[in-house]
Amino acid sequence: MRVFDYEDVQLVPNKCIIDSRSEADTTTKLGNYTFKIPVVPANMATVINEELSIWLAKHGYFYVMHRFEPETRLPFIQKMHAQKLIASISVGVKAEEFDFISQLADQKLTPEFITIDIAHGHANSVIAMIQHIKKLLPTAFVIAGNVGTPEAVRELENAGADATKVGIGPGKACITKLKTGFGTGGWQLAAIRWCAKAASKPIIADGGIRTNGDIAKSVRFGATMVMIGSLMAGHQESPGNLITIDGKNYKQYYGSASETQKGQHKNVEGRQMLVPYRGHIKDTLEEIHQDLQSSISYAGGRSLDAIRKVDYVILHGVNDFN
Ligand SMILES: NC(=O)C1=CN([C@@H]2O[C@H](COP(=O)(O)OP(=O)(O)OC[C@H]3O[C@@H](n4cnc5c(N)ncnc54)[C@H](OP(=O)(O)O)[C@@H]3O)[C@@H](O)[C@H]2O)C=CC1
């Protein structure tokens, strides 16, 4: 398998067939829903909160609420449904999480999306959780992860997952590679390609996005949706603390497996850092929308599908057209 990451690849332009970039359609479909762009802020405590979830849902963006205030999830689903908005939550795989799903079923409360969010998603615990959700809440769209191999994608799909999330260790706040020696850090884009070839359902590329162009590259190599943490954490609406150093503004960003998140130094695989303050998230999302419209025009099409078929070159390696 050829191994490469985002910075090693460039997409090759095709003849433009539209008169204006505004004609390019950046929407993507996940389950029964269509979203404005193939981007979702990471389900991390310094990236998403209830307020931002509501804003994103109201404005046609996908969101996944994090799982680190577990007792708020049930009222959160009720609150979203009362506003006729989609409810998209995260769960873990510990015993109490199985009970939580049973509780939702007892109350006849089905979130539209449930993301199973653990570090090593190719695990019996995740398969058991997928099956538990599908039995009790059969209409919920289940995203399972995280994984980094085709075998894992197939197993989770066969267990009933509606989508799988790919990315072990490419995150900005991640230290998995350093602490364990494992992961897709440094070859995340190749891992997406590898997994997507085996997938029969959508893939969500998770982690390692450093520029807007990386989103188009993820789509080229098989992603239906792209999850982004650090580039989404610096906004006014982001939940992390605002910190000013020498007159420059930053926002706090920490890993979900960091000591800060866990409250103890046990199985730490994440760190805390500062990311530059970037103003309002609506402006960043609009910039991503416009950049993707440009990507579609360079791909020679009218929608994201055009990007999926473009040629590419691998820089710093063997150049090849695929
Ligand atoms: N995408 C990524 O690269 C990574 C993401 N994260 C994020 O950090 C958060 C915490 O993740 P996680 O620690 O999995 O969540 P949890 O602490 O909820 O752990 C989930 C369950 O899986 C077990 N478990 C976790 N890792 C392993 C492993 N390597 N082998 C066997 N069992 C395991 C845990 O038991 P026990 O704790 O007793 O082992 C626990 O029962 C999540 O939000 C996750 O997405 C973390 C690391 C990498």
Ligand SMILES: Nc1nc2c(ncn2[C@@H]2O[C@H](COP(=O)(O)O)[C@@H](O)[C@H]2O)c(=O)[nH]1
């Ligand atoms: N190894 C770890 N990965 C983590 C942790 N917390 C979150 N994550 C993953 O990172 C992405 C976001 O990546 P970014 O490059 O866009 O910043 C996130 O969605 C998780 O999959 C962690 O503590 N350790």
